Amino acid sequence: MSTPRIGVLALQGAVAEHARALRAAGAEVSTVRRPSELEGLDGLIVPGGESTTMARLAAPVGLLGSIRERHAEGMAMFGTCAGMILMADQILDAEALTGFERIGGLDVVVRRNGYGGQLESFVGPLEVAGLPGEDKTPLEAVFIRAPVIESLGTEVEVIASWQDRPVAVRQGRILAASFHPELTPDHRLHRYFVEITAEHKVS
Amino acid sequence: MTTESTTHTAAATGATAVNTGLAQMLKGGVIMDVVTREQARIAEDAGAVAVMALERVPADIRATGGVARMSDPDLITGIIDEVSIPVMAKARIGHFVEAQILEHLKVDYIDESEVLSPADYIHHIDKSKFKVPFVCGATNLGEALRRITEGASMIRSKGEAGTGDVSEAMKHIRTINGEIARLTSLAEDELYLAAKDLQAPYALVKQIAREGRLPVVLFVAGGVATPADAAMMMQMGADGVFVGSGIFKSGNPAERAAAIVKATTYYDDPAVVAEASKGLGEAMVGINVADLPAPHRLAERGW
Numbered sequence: 001m002s003t004p005r006i007g008v009l010a011l012q013g014a015v016a017e018h019a020r021a022l023r024a025a026g027a028e029v030s031t032v033r034r035p036s037e038l039e040g041l042d043g044l045i046v047p048g049g050e051s052t053t054m055a056r057l058a059a060p061v062g063l064l065g066s067i068r069e070r071h072a073e074g075m076a077m078f079g080t081c082a083g084m085i086l087m088a089d090q091i092l093d094a095e096a097l098t099g100f101e102r103i104g105g106l107d108v109v110v111r112r113n114g115y116g117g118q119l120e121s122f123v124g125p126l127e128v129a130g131l132p133g134e135d136k137t138p139l140e141a142v143f144i145r146a147p148v149i150e151s152l153g154t155e156v157e158v159i160a161s162w163q164d165r166p167v168a169v170r171q172g173r174i175l176a177a178s179f180h181p182e183l184t185p186d187h188r189l190h191r192y193f194v195e196i197t198a199e200h201k202v203s
Numbered sequence: 204m205t206t207e208s209t210t211h212t213a214a215a216t217g218a219t220a221v222n223t224g225l226a227q228m229l230k231g232g233v234i235m236d237v238v239t240r241e242q243a244r245i246a247e248d249a250g251a252v253a254v255m256a257l258e259r260v261p262a263d264i265r266a267t268g269g270v271a272r273m274s275d276p277d278l279i280t281g282i283i284d285e286v287s288i289p290v291m292a293k294a295r296i297g298h299f300v301e302a303q304i305l306e307h308l309k310v311d312y313i314d315e316s317e318v319l320s321p322a323d324y325i326h327h328i329d330k331s332k333f334k335v336p337f338v339c340g341a342t343n344l345g346e347a348l349r350r351i352t353e354g355a356s357m358i359r360s361k362g363e364a365g366t367g368d369v370s371e372a373m374k375h376i377r378t379i380n381g382e383i384a385r386l387t388s389l390a391e392d393e394l395y396l397a398a399k400d401l402q403a404p405y406a407l408v409k410q411i412a413r414e415g416r417l418p419v420v421l422f423v424a425g426g427v428a429t430p431a432d433a434a435m436m437m438q439m440g441a442d443g444v445f446v447g448s449g450i451f452k453s454g455n456p457a458e459r460a461a462a463i464v465k466a467t468t469y470y471d472d473p474a475v476v477a478e479a480s481k482g483l484g485e486a487m488v489g490i491n492v493a494d495l496p497a498p499h500r501l502a503e504r505g506w
Binding site: 010011012013014015016017033048049050052053056057081082112113116117118119121122123142143144145180183184 | 220221222224227228230231248249252288290306309310311334336464
């Protein structure tokens with residue numbers, strides 16, 4: 001199998017951290033700020049950052065529609081924190097995003113800043129189901145002003161929960177996490193995404 | 204707190220990870236000074252990654268003179284209620300009680316800022332005592348490393364706030380980058396003297412020499428007023444920009460704010476920066492830093 005080509009949406013946020021983790025997980029990595037840069041990608045990461053900022057930058061250049069099209073053609077997607085918000089089909093408590101186009105496609109209802117502000121940010125050991133490799137120890141999950149998944153559709157599989165709430169989910173070739181796997185040196189979740197991408201590889 | 208079950212050491216590491224991590228989430232973005240809820244809304248709608256809530260922008264602090272202090276808590280909580288993006292607020296250098304108040308108000312980040320009048324001309328706040336993260340100004344690498352040692356989770360170069368003159372911001376980022384580059388070229392046994400010269404801890408100096416970068420995010424502040432200013436700072440290697448007086452002291456704040464956001468993302472594409480620069484109306488009038496008598500230079504506050 002050839003090396004999957006994975007892009008990182010690079011409008012704003014933790015772009016370099018995701019790129020580093022993806023390279024360590026065995027992908028060929030590029031950054032995406034324009035629709036043309038989606039060409040030939042097998043997967044795309046939408047990183048953590050501010051979802052309001054990314055939505056406002058992406059819409060006018062036609063990136064969101066192009067991402068949806070490429071995803072329909074087979075491109076896998078992985079959204080972390082703000083990225084998950086942009087992929088969610090429905091958002092609660094998000095006046096700031098009202099009227100703004102998003103990517104969508106993930107059948108979940110998400111609440112932004114679900115745990116509260118920065119003083120409620122935390123790090124915790126997280127069991128994740130289905131990770132590749134022998135190491136089944138918990139991930140160190142960093143939650144920063146994290147979104148909360150309030151409910152999910154029948155096609156969505158929960159792969160990790162924190163205090164009985166889902167925090168990482170998979171729906172076909174979409175992976176999403178409310179925490180930040182790119183901030184820790186443990187790249188198992190990125191390897192998992194590289195595997196999903198390889199399974200669905202179109203090119 | 205959800206981290207209670209973890210060990211003390213893990214909890215301490217956790218605090219660092221979430222606080223430096225929040226700054227990583229702001230990268231590639233623009234943080235805007237706002238003095239009212241309405242301005243905060245305009246900033247969020249324009250794509251700001253965070254707002255700095257304060258009573259007067261630096262240009263007005265300059266014009267008014269007198270002692271500049273932390274803002275009224277009502278103003279800060281009003282802005283926290285207004286927007287969904289992170290809210291920062293300023294405490295005076297060394298004023299740990301202002302910082303305690305800001306933490307109590309649940310701001311997302313405290314800026315221990317030279318823009319306000321210093322409360323202590325010798326010591327900065329011991330930021331390691333707080334759960335809330337701090338951003339601090341620096342004009343050179345030694346200053347940045349002293350602030351990081353005290354617990355800052357993010358550094359911004361100081362520039363010269365409230366002037367609309369980007370030359371000091373340029374000087375500071377060039378200085379910091381240059382000093383980092385110099386460290387990476389030194390032999391290991393030369394780093395002891397380098398640490399002494401920088402007046403910074405040896406372990407941190409050694410880490411910078413090895414990694415070639417600060418261990419925290421570096422934004423640029425002070426004098427950024429146009430999309431081109433922001434793009435230039437990004438090309439200089441900044442992780443993002445603060446725009447203080449530049450937006451709400453200009454003719455058309457909403458459009459200028461959105462234009463600076465766009466220029467920060469597409470900083471290396473002159474076509475986009477040119478387009479973003481069109482038809483923005485008047486920029487803030489500005490003051491040339493060279494015309495400012497030394498006692499009025501804010502960048503010289505902090506040590």
